[in-house]
Amino acid sequence: MSGLKRTIIAAVVLIVSFVAILSAAPDLQNSPDIGNITDFRTDRVAFHYIQLVDKDGKALPERNLNKDTSEATLLIIDRGQLTLLKDGFDDPAQVREKEKEYLNKIYKFTRLKDLEQEYYKIPESERTKPSSKTEPNQAETGKQTPNAETSSEPEQKNKEFDLLLKYDDELLKAYAAEKSVHAEYVRTDRIYGKDSPKTSAIRNRFEELKAKTQERKKFLLGFLHSSSPDSNPYPGDRKEQVFYTNHSNGTPDFYLHSTTPREVDGMMRGEEEVGKKYGQLYKTAVDRLIDSQIDKLYYYFWNRDMTNTRIKVERHLKGKKVTVVTGDSVVYTMIDKEGDGITESFFVDSPGLRFAWGKEIPNIISISNCTDQNILNKIKSLGDDVSSGRIPKKVDKLDLAVPEEQILLELQPLLKNL
Numbered sequence: 001m002s003g004l005k006r007t008i009i010a011a012v013v014l015i016v017s018f019v020a021i022l023s024a025a026p027d028l029q030n031s032p033d034i035g036n037i038t039d040f041r042t043d044r045v046a047f048h049y050i051q052l053v054d055k056d057g058k059a060l061p062e063r064n065l066n067k068d069t070s071e072a073t074l075l076i077i078d079r080g081q082l083t084l085l086k087d088g089f090d091d092p093a094q095v096r097e098k099e100k101e102y103l104n105k106i107y108k109f110t111r112l113k114d115l116e117q118e119y120y121k122i123p124e125s126e127r128t129k130p131s132s133k134t135e136p137n138q139a140e141t142g143k144q145t146p147n148a149e150t151s152s153e154p155e156q157k158n159k160e161f162d163l164l165l166k167y168d169d170e171l172l173k174a175y176a177a178e179k180s181v182h183a184e185y186v187r188t189d190r191i192y193g194k195d196s197p198k199t200s201a202i203r204n205r206f207e208e209l210k211a212k213t214q215e216r217k218k219f220l221l222g223f224l225h226s227s228s229p230d231s232n233p234y235p236g237d238r239k240e241q242v243f244y245t246n247h248s249n250g251t252p253d254f255y256l257h258s259t260t261p262r263e264v265d266g267m268m269r270g271e272e273e274v275g276k277k278y279g280q281l282y283k284t285a286v287d288r289l290i291d292s293q294i295d296k297l298y299y300y301f302w303n304r305d306m307t308n309t310r311i312k313v314e315r316h317l318k319g320k321k322v323t324v325v326t327g328d329s330v331v332y333t334m335i336d337k338e339g340d341g342i343t344e345s346f347f348v349d350s351p352g353l354r355f356a357w358g359k360e361i362p363n364i365i366s367i368s369n370c371t372d373q374n375i376l377n378k379i380k381s382l383g384d385d386v387s388s389g390r391i392p393k394k395v396d397k398l399d400l401a402v403p404e405e406q407i408l409l410e411l412q413p414l415l416k417n418l
Contacts, residue, residue: 029067030358088248115167130225334383
């Protein structure tokens with residue numbers, strides 16, 4: 001085999017491997033929702049948290065642009081009924097409207113840039129001369145002012161005007177309306193005469209539309225004759241835009257309840273209403289779930305020889321990643337990405353459960369880049385404690401029943417109003 005063929009094969013293998021890695025990486029912004037939960041039959045509690053926003057509210061680059069960057073979701077399935085409490089919920093309709101506004105801005109920016117590039121390819125003799133006036137965005141044709149007879153005709157086409165129509169939708173729309181009304185005016189004039197009220201009304205409408213066309217044309221020529229970055233500002237790259245503006249703060253602002261899979265029976269939005277009614281349930285359930293899983297981790301780690309619990313510590317970004325697989329195959333993952341001794345991400349996954357809300361997403365606890373101080377106080381030392389073999393809390397006994405079911409029993413007084 002030649003050296004060139006070996007190089008090509010190696011490159012192909014590298015690309016395939018890279019694509020496989022990317023495709024295998026879980027999208028941790030994939031939060032629990034009624035449409036992606038796989039099992040409604042087993043009662044349980046689960047928690048999802050993602051924070052991809054810096055302290056100034058700017059979205060971090062390592063994010064899925066099409067999903068919420070700051071959201072927490074408490075999932076409760078009790079007696080086959082589903083409840084979701086979300087903190088940092090953004091209304092999808094409002095997000096789509098913001099995206100639409102940005103796409104409109106970038107479209108207009110691109111069209112004006114293309115117009116500017118094409119305009120000066122037209123022979124100078126066929127271009128409008130720049131105005132000598134001092135007003136901004138003004139241009140004049142150098143031609144005599146049309147009289148009343150010629151002003152009753154639509155704008156005459158030429159290479160310059162055709163180019164403006166090609167790149168500016170607003171001008172094209174105005175000119176199309178102008179021509180349509182002019183055709184109606186000609187017909188009405190022929191049938192009813194120039195002095196009829198109907199003809200006069202349509203003529204006035206035509207003149208309004210013609211003035212609108214001329215105004216837009218004048219603006220575009222003014223832009224072309226005095227173009228600058230300020231006259232057509234760049235709206236920014238797609239990845240720089242912030243469409244998800246409601247950030248999690250520890251108080252739920254969205255409630256969904258379903259008595260049957262895939263059907264919504266109750267929904268409520270707004271922090272004031274949802275937080276007041278379900279805030280205590282949200283906080284109590286999240287605290288209890290995290291505490292119970294930390295206790296379980298400590299128990300298995302303390303008795304790791306007896307329970308066949310395994311630990312792995314590896315470098316991750318500037319810090320480390322600590323993985324613990326317990327005797328019942330539950331996987332605990334702690335990540336300190338900054339290397340500052342603070343665990344920002346904590347995952348608890350039970351691969352044996354049928355329950356999930358996303359491919360390869362931890363299905364009990366999924367906390368990424370935590371900034372919530374209440375949660376952070378619980379998990380921040382976990383990575384260091386486990387990797388160093390230092391267990392601050394000795395758990396001698398543990399009810400090996402599913403911890404989530406025990407939590408639901410404790411939460412019964414707060415679950416009555418769901």
